[in-house]
Amino acid sequence: MAGNSRFIALLGKQIKTPIVLSSMAGVTDAAYVVERAEHAGVAFIGGYSIDEAARNASKEIEACGRKEFEASFEDIATELAMLEDCGIIPGLNLRGASKEAFLEAAGVFGKDIIYEIDAHCRQPPMVAAGCGEALLKDTERLCDIVSALAEAGCTVSVKTRAGIADDRALAKALWKAGAKIIHVDLMDFGASKLRQIRNSCPLVIIANNGVDSPDTMMEYFSHGADLVSLARRADPAVLTLLDRYIRAIADEVGWYNAPKQLCRGGDYRSLAFCCMPIKQCALLPTLNAIGLEYGAYTQLKEEAVAGTPLAEGSHTCFGSLAFCCKSSTPCMFRDMTLKSIKLPKNEYMALKRKLSEEIMDEIFR
Ligand SMILES: Cc1cc2nc3c(=O)[nH]c(=O)nc-3n(C[C@H](O)[C@H](O)[C@H](O)COP(=O)(O)O)c2cc1C
Numbered sequence: 001m002a003g004n005s006r007f008i009a010l011l012g013k014q015i016k017t018p019i020v021l022s023s024m025a026g027v028t029d030a031a032y033v034v035e036r037a038e039h040a041g042v043a044f045i046g047g048y049s050i051d052e053a054a055r056n057a058s059k060e061i062e063a064c065g066r067k068e069f070e071a072s073f074e075d076i077a078t079e080l081a082m083l084e085d086c087g088i089i090p091g092l093n094l095r096g097a098s099k100e101a102f103l104e105a106a107g108v109f110g111k112d113i114i115y116e117i118d119a120h121c122r123q124p125p126m127v128a129a130g131c132g133e134a135l136l137k138d139t140e141r142l143c144d145i146v147s148a149l150a151e152a153g154c155t156v157s158v159k160t161r162a163g164i165a166d167d168r169a170l171a172k173a174l175w176k177a178g179a180k181i182i183h184v185d186l187m188d189f190g191a192s193k194l195r196q197i198r199n200s201c202p203l204v205i206i207a208n209n210g211v212d213s214p215d216t217m218m219e220y221f222s223h224g225a226d227l228v229s230l231a232r233r234a235d236p237a238v239l240t241l242l243d244r245y246i247r248a249i250a251d252e253v254g255w256y257n258a259p260k261q262l263c264r265g266g267d268y269r270s271l272a273f274c275c276m277p278i279k280q281c282a283l284l285p286t287l288n289a290i291g292l293e294y295g296a297y298t299q300l301k302e303e304a305v306a307g308t309p310l311a312e313g314s315h316t317c318f319g320s321l322a323f324c325c326k327s328s329t330p331c332m333f334r335d336m337t338l339k340s341i342k343l344p345k346n347e348y349m350a351l352k353r354k355l356s357e358e359i360m361d362e363i364f365r
Pocket residue numbers: 022023024025027046047048093118119120121159185208209210211229230231232233
């Protein structure tokens with residue numbers, strides 16, 4: 001596969017790798033990012049405190065021995081300027097309590113960065129200031145900030161911590177408010193929580209917590225993450241390993257974050273691999289949950305693949321590759337079809353990815 005279209009685009013640019021540097025207050029500045037830029041696609045510098053309440057909270061936190069940034073808007077602009085030529089999509093992780101503070105920041109830093117609202121910090125002074133995790137308990141205010149930024153033309157990410165709010169309802173509310181990204185610290189909830197979020201919204205999902213190996217990364221990718229992020233283990237050796245691994249998967253498999261089959265715990269994207277059920281299986285309850293009639297599901301798939309190589313496959317179980325399994329599931333009939341139409345397996349999977357995007361568009365239309 002040519003170029004970088006194998007991953008996703010943010011701020012109108014293809015990211016070079018779906019690995020994100022997650023913010024750490026007092027640590028993640030431009031110099032930290034530049035040192036790791038070769039093997040990351042996106043970076044959130046900060047968190048920076050942007051209103052008086054948050055700045056006072058930062059001082060209190062620092063007095064207790066934790067690192068914090070003390071940066072004016074001018075300082076932050078200087079940091080952003082240092083990221084301009086390093087091939088990274090830049091983001092700012094910001095702590096504040098009011099939409100006015102975020103809008104003021106947006107007025108200064110412009111539209112070529114991602115604005116990440118920190119709804120994650122659980123340090124008591126920050127929460128008492130109405131910032132960080134306090135926003136997860138006041139989703140109306142959080143959504144108000146998201147809407148204000150989105151209406152000002154900004155690309156908005158929300159950094160959340162799983163298990164504080166109703167994560168499904170939160171994801172849906174953020175999407176409706178105009179966010180582009182949900183960046184979720186999954187804590188100990190792991191991939192099952194991620195799957196729930198994937199099935200609740202069409203947001204770009206950055207999965208965070210404990211990513212330190214290809215296995216932990218792939219667990220998140222196969223359950224719905226578009227990107228994964230690292231904070232504590234974001235050392236250059238780990239980033240190099242993960243970046244090389246995921247680029248190789250993207251080329252070899254053709255769909256870097258392909259879901260598991262639905263009957264093995266896959267999220268809604270895996271409907272791209274579902275067949276026409278001939279026994280009791282997970283498909284019908286899933287279609288019921290989505291509110292998609294079985295006939296509409298088959299029609300959707302047939303129409304989505306019309307005129308593409310996935311419409312081939314008269315010798316497969318259901319007469320079309322649209323209903324065929326994932327390439328990792330062994331099948332002589334599918335493979336014979338692929339061979340006869342000269343479609344490499346990675347291109348088959350890239351077409352399945354496109355089909356899944358059309359299915360997700362329909363679900364969240
Ligand atoms: C020292 C430290 C500071 C952090 N500061 C922030 C912050 O300012 N904003 C934020 O959204 N998350 C912050 N985090 C959370 C991390 O971005 C990340 O969500 C968390 O460490 C879990 O990911 P990991 O397992 O890759 O470390 C901080 C984490 C650490 C360890």
